[in-house]
Amino acid sequence: MKRNTFDGFYDHNVAQEKTIRRRWHNHSMYLLKYEKFTDQFIQKFDKRYSGIKTTYYKLQNNTTKITWRQIYNWIKSNRWEIKRKDLLRQYYLKGRKRKKGIFSKFTNSLIIPIWARPKYIDNRQEFGHWEMDLIIGKREHGFENLITFQERQTRMVFIEKIQSKNPMKLNSKVYQLIKRNNLCVKSITIDNGIEFSKIGLLAKWLKCIVYFCEPFASYQRGSNEHVNGIIRRFWKKGTDFSLLSNNDILDTQNKINKMPREIFNWKSSYDVFNKINN
Template identity: 30%
Template sequence: MIAHEFKLATKSIYNWLNQGRIGFSLNDLPEHGVRQRRNVDQRSKYNQSLGRSIEQRPMMINQRNRIGDFELDTVVGHRGHSKAVLLTLIDRKSRFFWAYRLKDRTTATVNEALTKFLTTFNGPVHSFTVDRGTEFSGLVSLESQYGIKTYYCHAYTPAERGSNERFNRNLRYFYPKGTRFEHISAQDLTTTLLQINQRPLKILDWQTPYQVMLTNLSKNSD
């Protein structure tokens, strides 16, 4: 945001941080020095041949040419002490990010939340791209009813849902690992999501995900 408004290169700002010319350090940045490590997910060993492969995903989705193509994931809370999770969704084109708090990540609970999303979202939903976690094994039941297609990533390849992974890390800035999501109110989660969606992004020419989504929804309604 600073680089955009004053037309400074991002590299210059980082140099100033290193030189102590700005009143906070690189260590204050949310992701500085954090090496992203992902535990091997043991939930889906039997699930590797499930559904439609991401290799079958059309170029229109791959190139982010339209709104309505979503990447999905679940974010776990306090392992061993809480079953509550967040189901996260991000639109590939606009990077509009949303989440639902779930009591657990069973197939039935995930499908219930997605049914709510599909019946309340004021825009098109063409596809879901998901990993091979067992919580997503029942999405085929939503396809015929809502006219969507589900694409399953290769096993242990989170980069195939890169936008979702990136925004999940943004969410972790507000809710660090170990957070018990059953203690998070719906209002608190909504406020957090609004903050995330109102951040200008370089990849969106410094528009916010909210602005891009709203613009595209307006075009669709014309």
């Protein structure tokens, strides 16, 4: 009150304006103090696959005592070099309504609703349980799509191109991917898209269980949806995947798998997967 009283008169509007001005000035001076850190952070930061925390981890050996929470406060203030628009995910949009898939009646014993999935799989206590999805490229006939196949415990992902949404071709492509990489597959969790309508046959080939999610419940395959979002940072919706070479896809796959992850104490999915798989 004393600080914002003028000639014995206090006006809350004037006081608020002066408070905002002082806060702005102090914050700006504080940022100028860490210009060197800002330059280093910008050089390491790449919003496609290296987020704020990952970049902060890479610079942890710097002499300043800045916390990652301070960095987020700088970004939210919109006065730093990195603004809110540069965050990896600024907001979430509700997905479009999806058509209900028709599952294969090959055998009911191999295709089970996700609510029947055991807790030890839900809690990622066992290696060898996977999530799978199809990323659509151009929505015209004849353009290629991407299969994402991700292990739940280690978050290791494999990406494969496929020319159509044909269920039998998808089964064949996934089977080849699994055999080529000698993957341990105990279960696969999918959505109820029509591209998985013959998934019972793949389950029979692999002698594994397939769990299917409820409609409009992408959070039930959270890891797979997250990695799909990372892939979309490289290639936006409507991308013609037929223009990408196998080396392009492999390069992106390696970048994602070798990202340091906080959940693994800043080890990568690649490191954790190879340690368990070997």
